[in-house]
Amino acid sequence: xxxxxxxxxxxxxxxxxxxxxxxxxxxxxxxxxxxxxxxxxxxxxxxxxxxxxxxxxxxxxxxxxxxxxxxxxxxxxxxxxxxxxxxxxxxxxxxxxxxxxxxxxxxxxxxxxxxxxxxxxxxxxxxxxxxxxxxxxxxxxxxxxxxxxxxxxxxxxxxxxxxxxxxxxxxxxxxxxxxxxxxxxxxxxxxxxxxxxxxxxxxxxxxxxxxxxxxxxxxxxxxxxxxxxxxxxxxxxxxxxxxxxxxxxx
Amino acid sequence: xxxxxxxxxxxxxxxxxxxxxxxxxxxxxxxxxxxxxxxxxxxxxxxxxxxxxxxxxxxxxxxxxxxxxxxxxxxxxxxxxxxxxxxxxxxxxxxxxxxxxxxxxxxxxxxxxxxxxxxxxxxxxxxxxxxxxxxx
Numbered sequence: 001x002x003x004x005x006x007x008x009x010x011x012x013x014x015x016x017x018x019x020x021x022x023x024x025x026x027x028x029x030x031x032x033x034x035x036x037x038x039x040x041x042x043x044x045x046x047x048x049x050x051x052x053x054x055x056x057x058x059x060x061x062x063x064x065x066x067x068x069x070x071x072x073x074x075x076x077x078x079x080x081x082x083x084x085x086x087x088x089x090x091x092x093x094x095x096x097x098x099x100x101x102x103x104x105x106x107x108x109x110x111x112x113x114x115x116x117x118x119x120x121x122x123x124x125x126x127x128x129x130x131x132x133x134x135x136x137x138x139x140x141x142x143x144x145x146x147x148x149x150x151x152x153x154x155x156x157x158x159x160x161x162x163x164x165x166x167x168x169x170x171x172x173x174x175x176x177x178x179x180x181x182x183x184x185x186x187x188x189x190x191x192x193x194x195x196x197x198x199x200x201x202x203x204x205x206x207x208x209x210x211x212x213x214x215x216x217x218x219x220x221x222x223x224x225x226x227x228x229x230x231x232x233x234x235x236x237x238x239x240x241x242x243x244x245x246x247x248x249x250x
Numbered sequence: 251x252x253x254x255x256x257x258x259x260x261x262x263x264x265x266x267x268x269x270x271x272x273x274x275x276x277x278x279x280x281x282x283x284x285x286x287x288x289x290x291x292x293x294x295x296x297x298x299x300x301x302x303x304x305x306x307x308x309x310x311x312x313x314x315x316x317x318x319x320x321x322x323x324x325x326x327x328x329x330x331x332x333x334x335x336x337x338x339x340x341x342x343x344x345x346x347x348x349x350x351x352x353x354x355x356x357x358x359x360x361x362x363x364x365x366x367x368x369x370x371x372x373x374x375x376x377x378x379x380x381x382x383x384x385x386x
Contacts, residue, residue, distance in 0.1 A: 042326070055328040058319075091274060096296070109322050125322055228322045235294035237317075 027158060027191040030115065035158050035191055037113045037120075040225040044199055044217030045108035054224040058108030061217070062173045063203070069213040079208055081178050092171065096127070096232035100147035100170045102185050102201055104129055111219070112227050120153050120160070125227045139165055145181050162187040172203075180207035186214075195221040275317075276345040276355045283343040284314055284354075293331045295320050298369075300356055302340060316342050316356030318369040329367055338362065344370060 028036040042048060045061035071079055083090045093099060099107055109126035120133040133151040143150045143166035150166040164185045172179040186202040197219045204212035272278075286302030300316045324330070334340075339362045344355035357370030 046326070051328065053328060056326050058323045058326060087274075094274070110326065225326075228325065230295050230320065230322055232296045234296070235292060235299070236296055237299075 024158070026194040028194065030117070032117055034117070034155060035160065036115065037160060037189060037197065038115045039221045039223070040110050040112045040227060041197070041219045042222055042225075043105055043107070043109075043111045043219050045106050046220065048196070048218060048220040050220065050222070054222050056220060056222065061106045061108070063106075063177070063215055067213055067215045068203075069209040069211045071208060072210055075208045078180060079172075079178055080176060083176070090176070093232075094236075096236055098127055098129060098147040101131070101149050101151075101164060101167060102187075102203070103171055103173055104148070105187075105199070105201070106173065106217075109230065110222070110225055110227055120162070123227060125230050127230060127232055133162055139163070145169075149183075149185075156188070159188050159190040162189075179203075179205050182207040189219075192218070197221070272355065275348060277348045278345050280346040281343065282346050282354050283341060285339065285341040286314065288334060288336055288338050288340050289313065291331070291334050291336065293321050295322075298324065300334065300340070300342065300359075300369075302342060312352060315353040316344060317353070318356035318359075324369060327368075329369065333367070334359070342369075 030036045042056045045058060047057040047059045049057055051057075081089070087094055088097070098104070104124050104126060105111075107124070107126040109124065111125065112123040114121040114123065118135050120131075120135065122131040122133065124130065129148060131148055131151050133153045135153050135155075137152050139150050139152055145166055145168035147168060147170060149164040151162050151164040153160060153162045155161070162185075164187070165183075167179065167181065167183045167185075169181045170179065171177065172183075182205055184204040184206075186204070188198070188200040188202075190198050192198050198216055199219050200214055200216040202212055202214040203209070284302060284304050286304035288300060289303045290299075290301040292299040297317045297320055300318065302314050302316070303311050304314050305311050318324075321331070341360040342354075342356045342358070343360075344357040347353040355370055357368065358366055359369050360366040
C-alpha cells in the first residue's frame, strides 16, 4: 500500500513541470484568480481541428494500451471479460446503460463545465450524465459504488485536481475492457493556451494493475456550442444485432 | 502496416465509435453501396436513420434503412438535418445488417453533385478529416 501511495505521488508530480510551462497570461480566470474552466468543451474524443462555424471532428479515442501498467497475475480475466451472450454484460451501452466514469470522458460528445468557487458541475452530453464535485471536501466515509462515483476537487496551483472513488465494476472503455470496484481516478486539468486544456487522468485500480498509470488528452473550448439533447432510448433499435424489417422499416 | 492490421484497426475504430458494438449489428464482410431517393429521415438518437427507395433493373423499388451517426456528432462536424433533403438522390455506402434484412450502416453519403460526407461511425474512412479542418 505504501509503495502504491508513493507511485501515486510520483505520478502526480510528473504534471508539475508541464503546469509551470502553461502561459499564465492566457489562462481565463475567475474573479478569485483561479483558472476559469466554464464553457462547453470538445473532450478527448475530438480531433480539435476547429473549422468554419466552430466545428470539430469526433474521433475514436480510447485508453492507449501502451500507457497501461502491467496487469496483476490473474487479472486478465477481469480486465477483458469474455462475452457471455447476454448483451447487458457484453455491450451494456447498447441497452442505453451508462458509460460511467471514466469512459464517459472519452465519448465523442460535448461536455460542459459549470464552475463556482465551491463546486464544479460537469455535464456530459452523452446520455445526460453529470458530476457535482465539491471543492476542498473529503470523500464521505461510506461511499456507494455507482457508475460515476464520488468525486471531490481541489486546486494545485493553476491545476484543477479531481479525485474519484466509489465506482462500480464496469467497462473502462469500449472494446470490452473493464475496471474493478477498486478503481480510483485522479483527473488534472490545466490550461495550455486560452482555449486548450490538458486533461490528464490517472487510473489506479489495485485489483487489476501492478501500479497506477496515466494518460494525457486535450480538451478544446467551443464558444458557440451548447449541449444538445441526447436521449439514447429515443430510437434505439436493432439491439443485439437483431435488426428486423418490422423493427426498422416503419 | 499490413492489410490485416489495417482491417483490425478499422474494426476497432468502428466498435469504439458507436454507442454499441458496430460488429454486433453489421457484417463488416458485407460492404454495400446503394443509390436511391431519400424517402425518410429520422434525425434521432442514438443514431439517425435514412431510408432510400432503391430501384432495381426491373423497376422494382425496395426500401433500405441506413443507420448513421447520432445528431450531436454530425452537428459538431457541420452536418445538420437540412444537409439531407427528402427527394434527393443519394448514394450511401456501409455494411449490411447481420440479420440479412434491408438495413445497413451508413458510413459515407455521396450527393448527386459528387460531394460526399462521412455520416457514419468509421472515422478511418476519412483520415484526412483528422488532420485538417472540414472544408465549406
